[in-house]
Amino acid sequence: MLSKRLIVCLDVRSGRLAKSVKFVDTKDIGNPVEKARQYYEDGIDELVFYDITASRENREIMLEFVEKVAAQIFIPFSVGGGVRSVEDATRLRMAGAEKVNINTAAVKRWELISEIAYAIGSQSTILSMDVRRTGKTKDIPSGYEIVINDGVTPTGIDALQWAKSGEETGAGELVVNSIDMDGTRKGYELKLTRMIADAVGIPVIASGGAGSPEHLYEAFVEGHADGAIVASILHYGEYTCRQLKEYLYNHGIKMRMHY
Amino acid sequence: MLTIVNYDAGNIRSVQRACSEIGVRSLVTGAPAAIINAERIVFPGVGAAPSAMDYMRRTGLDVALRQAFQNGVPVLGICLGAQIVLDSSEEGNQTCLGLVPGKVLRFRLRDRLHKIPHMGWNEVKVVQPHPLLEGIKEGDEFYFVHSFYPQPAEGANIFAVSEYESTFPSALGCRNLFATQFHPEKSGRLGLQLLERFARWDGVISYKSVEEGG
Numbered sequence: 001m002l003s004k005r006l007i008v009c010l011d012v013r014s015g016r017l018a019k020s021v022k023f024v025d026t027k028d029i030g031n032p033v034e035k036a037r038q039y040y041e042d043g044i045d046e047l048v049f050y051d052i053t054a055s056r057e058n059r060e061i062m063l064e065f066v067e068k069v070a071a072q073i074f075i076p077f078s079v080g081g082g083v084r085s086v087e088d089a090t091r092l093r094m095a096g097a098e099k100v101n102i103n104t105a106a107v108k109r110w111e112l113i114s115e116i117a118y119a120i121g122s123q124s125t126i127l128s129m130d131v132r133r134t135g136k137t138k139d140i141p142s143g144y145e146i147v148i149n150d151g152v153t154p155t156g157i158d159a160l161q162w163a164k165s166g167e168e169t170g171a172g173e174l175v176v177n178s179i180d181m182d183g184t185r186k187g188y189e190l191k192l193t194r195m196i197a198d199a200v201g202i203p204v205i206a207s208g209g210a211g212s213p214e215h216l217y218e219a220f221v222e223g224h225a226d227g228a229i230v231a232s233i234l235h236y237g238e239y240t241c242r243q244l245k246e247y248l249y250n251h252g253i254k255m256r257m258h259y
Numbered sequence: 260m261l262t263i264v265n266y267d268a269g270n271i272r273s274v275q276r277a278c279s280e281i282g283v284r285s286l287v288t289g290a291p292a293a294i295i296n297a298e299r300i301v302f303p304g305v306g307a308a309p310s311a312m313d314y315m316r317r318t319g320l321d322v323a324l325r326q327a328f329q330n331g332v333p334v335l336g337i338c339l340g341a342q343i344v345l346d347s348s349e350e351g352n353q354t355c356l357g358l359v360p361g362k363v364l365r366f367r368l369r370d371r372l373h374k375i376p377h378m379g380w381n382e383v384k385v386v387q388p389h390p391l392l393e394g395i396k397e398g399d400e401f402y403f404v405h406s407f408y409p410q411p412a413e414g415a416n417i418f419a420v421s422e423y424e425s426t427f428p429s430a431l432g433c434r435n436l437f438a439t440q441f442h443p444e445k446s447g448r449l450g451l452q453l454l455e456r457f458a459r460w461d462g463v464i465s466y467k468s469v470e471e472g473g
Contacts (some may be wrong), residue, residue, distance in 0.1 A: 001422055002379045003400060040447070045380055074277055075447050076402060096273060098404075098445065121305060123376045123404045172376060203374050224371060226379065256380040256400040259447050 003256045004220045005045040005227030006245060007205060008234050010035060011052045012065065012081075033068050039234065040073040042241040043259040047073065048101070048175075048229060051081030052150075059088070063095045070096025080128055089116040093124060101128040101175065104148040107155055107162075110169060117170030127171035131159045131192060132179045144192050151179040163196045163204075174200065175229070177207035185211025185232065193223035205229060213239065213247035220253050261458060262297035264324065264340075265289040266304065267314045274303045274337070277444035281451050283458040291323035297332055299458065300324070303444075304339030305404070308363065309351035311339055321356060328358050328436055333462035335391075335454075336438030341431065342409050344438055350407050359433040361411035368424040378404045381421045383429050383441060389418045390465055391437050391456050392430065399449055401441035403429075408440055435462030 010032045036047055049069065051062050059082070066079055079092045080101025089100040100120065106113050106127060117125040130151050136143040144159035163174055176196050178189035188206045197204040203226035206219040210230040219228040233239050249255045261278055265271050265287045278285035285301070286293070294300060302324065304311060315321040328334055336344050343355040348363035355363070366375050380400040385392045408427040411417055418437075419430035429440045437457070443450035 002377065002381050002403075005379050070273065071276055071279070074280060074445060074451055076404075076445050094272070096276065098273075123305070123378060123406075173378065198371055201370070201374055202376075203378055226374065258396070258399050258449065 001254055002226070003045070003254045004225075004248070005205070006043075006216070006241060006248075006255070007046040007048055007227050007229045008039050008044050008241075009048045009050060009207070009229045009231045010235075011050050011231070012062070013052050032065070033072055035235070036069055036077070037072045039241055040075060043245055043256070044075070044241045045256055046075060046227065047077040049077065049079045049097075050101075051079070053081075058082075063091055066092055066095040066097055078126055080126070083116075085112070086115050086119045089125075090119055093120045099124045099126050099173070101126045102171075103128040103130065106166070107146060107148050107157065110165070113166060113169040113171055117172070122170050122172035125171050126173045126175055127163075127166035128175040128177065129159060129162060129166070130177050130179050131189070133189070133192075142195060144195075147179055151182075159192065160195055160199060163200055167200045167202050171202065173203045173205065175205045175207050176225075177229075178209060181209030182207075183232075184209050187211065187215040188219045188223055188225075188228065190218055190223040193219060193225050197224035197226070203227065213244050216244060216248055217251055217253065220248070260298050261285040261301050262293060262299065263287045263301045263303065264294060264320065266311060266318070266320055267306075271303060273442075274301055274444045277451060277454055278458075281455050281458070283454070289318060289320065291319045294320065294323040295326050295330070297327060299460070300327055300332055300334045301337065301457075302334055302340035302344075302438075303337040304343075306339055307350060308339065308343050308348040308353045308355065308407070311343055312353055312355060315343075315356075325356060325358065328434075331435050331462055333457070333460050334436045334438075335457045336436065337444070338405060338440060338442055341438035341440050342407060344431075344436060345409055345411065348407065358436055359411055359416055359431060359438075360413060361409060361416065361431075363407050364410050365407050366424055373424045376404055376406045377408075377423050380446075381423070381429075381441075383419045383421055385419050385430075387415075387418045389430070389432055389437065390460055390463075391432075391453060392418060393456065394452065395419075395449070401429075401439070401443065401446040401450060403441045405440060409438070432464060434464070
């Protein structure tokens with residue numbers, strides 16, 4: 001059986017590390033390449049680098065940054081933020097990213113998912129979705145809506161429907177990020193994660209809200225997630241990767257323990 | 260010196276970066292002559308069997324790789340490179356290189372517990388000793404990302420297995436060829452160690468005792 005994946009997210013701004021809370025008020029907490037190497041040695045299963053500036057001028061900086069990371073860590077990592085075209089995705093892949101996250105650009109033009117999947121393969125194409133709880137309506141039957149532009153713009157798209165169409169269009173993995181839980185450290189949005197994980201045949205990664213090892217356990221057992229993204233609980237040194245993995249392993253979750 | 264076959268199939272540079280990390284010199288080339296004369300060959304790849312085979316035939320890399328294999332050059336296949344060394348693939352009903360008897364099969368199930376692609380870390384169980392698998396212990400995991408898997412016709416060619424919807428071969432070998440469905444270049448320390456062993460391997464399957472682990 002596959003192990004569940006512990007994934008760390010590093011928000012990168014102009015090559016430096018930042019962790020946002022509720023997508024505003026970002027703090028700089030160090031060199032992301034060094035931090036990545038440290039997590040790699042401590043047994044993280046995968047990393048996500050999220051370019052939170054994602055401006056055009058920043059694109060070259062990001063590619064150089066990805067090259068530096070790829071020379072330092074020998075496990076998979078993905079990159080997201082500002083991926084707007086097949087060319088963006090291909091260049092990130094060539095620079096060493098195993099996978100590329102598409103978010104806002106896919107909402108604006110859904111064909112981008114299949115175009116990127118065709119260019120770099122479904123297994124490298126991650127559809128990352130920011131989701132807000134709305135309550136069930138006629139247009140949003142699941143009660144969860146896709147939002148874009150870092151969580152500020154509602155789209156009128158139902159999150160469950162979007163996840164299913166993402167799979168059909170060629171995404172090889174889904175990241176389900178709850179805007180409501182992000183930065184709260186109160187646990188993942190389990191109902192949403194489970195609803196999507198049970199509805200698709202591709203891996204689903206829970207994101208937003210991790211504050212304790214118990215939250216990870218819930219994401220896997222109740223949320224049916226294949227992987228879970230953490231950030232601040234590792235960045236601020238509250239737990240190490242090993243401690244989180246040992247907790248999960250000791251509670252019966254299959255985790256990669258030899259590294 | 261490791262010669263990495265560039266056949267338009269993905270993760271070429273990540274293999275090269277892993278070689279740098281372990282201090283092994285490597286060269287990426289798509290030139291058939293360089294492949295035939297290589298000291299050791301890494302045959303990596305992510306992508307689809309039909310387009311990969313098509314590219315190899317057009318460039319003559321299929322003939323070069325077969326020749327090198329027959330000459331006894333140690334070859335390490337990775338992922339797609341562990342699949343298209345067999346006779347044929349279910350992916351597009353493709354005829355492949357035929358270096359090892361067998362077929363490439365597709366995972367059939369697709370449910371909540373068996374998502375496709377099979378993507379992530381999974382245990383690799385050694386079922387037959389091989390110099391490149393020395394030191395691998397029970398519970399050691401490697402990184403996989405694939406929807407098809409190699410099924411050699413002969414059990415003698417299967418050296419490790421992994422569990423997904425069923426038990427599938429995750430490492431195979433035939434004389435001087437060894438191939439892994441998983442990615443050693445993406446599997447952290449344990450993967451880098453496998454690459455180090457390959458960089459020293461003489462291409463002979465010597466039957467030293469394999470560590471039982473515990």
